[in-house]
Amino acid sequence: MVEAPGVQRGLEDVVALESRICFIDGLQGRLIYQGYDIRDLAAQSNFEEVAYLLWYGRLPTAAQLAELRERFGLLRALPPSLVDRIESMPPESNPMDVLRTAVSALALFEPEEAKPGASSIGGAQRLTAALPTIIGTFHRRRAGLPPLRARPELSQAAYLVYALVDRDPTELEARAIDVALILHADHELNASTFAARVTASTLSDLYSAVTSAVGTLKGPLHGGANERVMELLNEIGTTELAEAIIQEKLARHERIMGFGHRVYKVEDPRATILREWSRQIGEAKGNMRYFELLRKVEAVVHREKGLYPNVDLYSGSIYSLLGIAHDLFTPIFASSRVAGWTAHVLEEYQDLRLIRPTAKYVGPTDLTYEPIAARG
Ligand code: ACO
Numbered sequence: 001m002v003e004a005p006g007v008q009r010g011l012e013d014v015v016a017l018e019s020r021i022c023f024i025d026g027l028q029g030r031l032i033y034q035g036y037d038i039r040d041l042a043a044q045s046n047f048e049e050v051a052y053l054l055w056y057g058r059l060p061t062a063a064q065l066a067e068l069r070e071r072f073g074l075l076r077a078l079p080p081s082l083v084d085r086i087e088s089m090p091p092e093s094n095p096m097d098v099l100r101t102a103v104s105a106l107a108l109f110e111p112e113e114a115k116p117g118a119s120s121i122g123g124a125q126r127l128t129a130a131l132p133t134i135i136g137t138f139h140r141r142r143a144g145l146p147p148l149r150a151r152p153e154l155s156q157a158a159y160l161v162y163a164l165v166d167r168d169p170t171e172l173e174a175r176a177i178d179v180a181l182i183l184h185a186d187h188e189l190n191a192s193t194f195a196a197r198v199t200a201s202t203l204s205d206l207y208s209a210v211t212s213a214v215g216t217l218k219g220p221l222h223g224g225a226n227e228r229v230m231e232l233l234n235e236i237g238t239t240e241l242a243e244a245i246i247q248e249k250l251a252r253h254e255r256i257m258g259f260g261h262r263v264y265k266v267e268d269p270r271a272t273i274l275r276e277w278s279r280q281i282g283e284a285k286g287n288m289r290y291f292e293l294l295r296k297v298e299a300v301v302h303r304e305k306g307l308y309p310n311v312d313l314y315s316g317s318i319y320s321l322l323g324i325a326h327d328l329f330t331p332i333f334a335s336s337r338v339a340g341w342t343a344h345v346l347e348e349y350q351d352l353r354l355i356r357p358t359a360k361y362v363g364p365t366d367l368t369y370e371p372i373a374a375r376g
């Protein structure tokens with residue numbers, strides 16, 4: 001579609017608001033959370049610390065981090081009636097639909113006075129603690145696994161693995177998931193965060209904002225891409241076939257999932273880090289198939305289209321090697337991005353202005369109303 005003068009389709013390059021939370025340098029391939037480079041955070045930090053950083057704008061002290069970990073442990077359990085509802089959802093449901101419905105329902109099960117602050121950091125902590133439980137509750141039921149326990153001794157990363165595959169991760173696996181959670185925790189005004197901020201800008205509550213965000217993340221052009229990457233790898237099968245299959249897809253003008261980005265014009269720094277983790281986990285498992293396929297696909301797509309990998313290219317290979325079902329990849333993304341969504345909603349409440357752009361009207365304005373009897 002041709003862009004009409006004065007219209008920024010997809011709001012590309014439109015600066016919609018000021019934020020202190022996240023900075024993306026799309027030309028240098030840098031990502032900064034509250035002043036800290038993602039590469040330093042991925043190398044040295046953990047998801048709990050990053051969530052604290054996004055919410056409070058500063059790194060926690062050891063005591064503050066311990067307190068947050070304790071709170072996550074306490075806030076993981078869901079109201080029993082919500083557990084019943086999740087367990088009675090059709091097992092063939094899309095887990096993102098389950099997540100969206102359960103996040104929305106969680107607000108109903110927590111009356112205003114019981115909610116740890118519907119529009120406060122308490123609500124942000126509750127939702128961040130609860131998302132892995134929601135996904136785990138649904139998945140365990142459909143997979144016939146034993147019911148989930150809150151396991152307060154586990155980090156969010158280790159709890160997520162336990163919730164989804166019913167075993168404790170190795171140290172390396174837990175670190176790989178922790179890094180993935182750090183890398184997905186925020187990304188400025190991506191579509192789902194923007195959806196959350198639009199909802200919050202009407203003075204709606206945090207749970208409604210996160211419900212909007214989950215629905216937005218579900219789409220394959222956003223969070224749904226990592227699941228599609230694994231479908232592609234399974235379709236390709238062996239490295240020898242990668243060239244021909246990718247060429248065919250490009251000739252049909254199909255999008256190759258896990259490539260391209262609205263903001264990054266160079267390699268997404270998250271892809272650089274996850275590529276290395278994909279290699280490490282592949283080596284630890286003695287299974288380099290996904291890694292080698294991805295390297296081949298990367299080479300063909302870059303040569304043919306000049307496109308770089310985004311965060312979604314390598315994450316699925318790591319999750320798959322841990323035994324996590326493909327349709328849980330986007331919910332894992334949500335379990336991390338919820339920290340960013342809620343940080344943005346809290347920021348929106350601090351400096352609230354209704355988000356309401358305008359459209360360039362291109363329809364007629366002078367039609368004459370015809371009574372229904374005259375319309376034939
Ligand atoms: N595969 C093939 N071609 C692509 C891809 C891709 N993945 N991405 C962009 N292109 C091409 C487009 O076809 C277009 O080519 P044309 O000018 O010849 O028509 C050109 O690159 C520009 O593409 P746009 O769609 O205008 O770029 P936009 O900024 O709107 O798209 C997006 C960004 C949606 C991420 C796109 O790159 C895409 O569809 N990627 C695949 C889905 C994906 O991996 N999403 C995850 C993104 S990261 C995240 O949300 C967590």
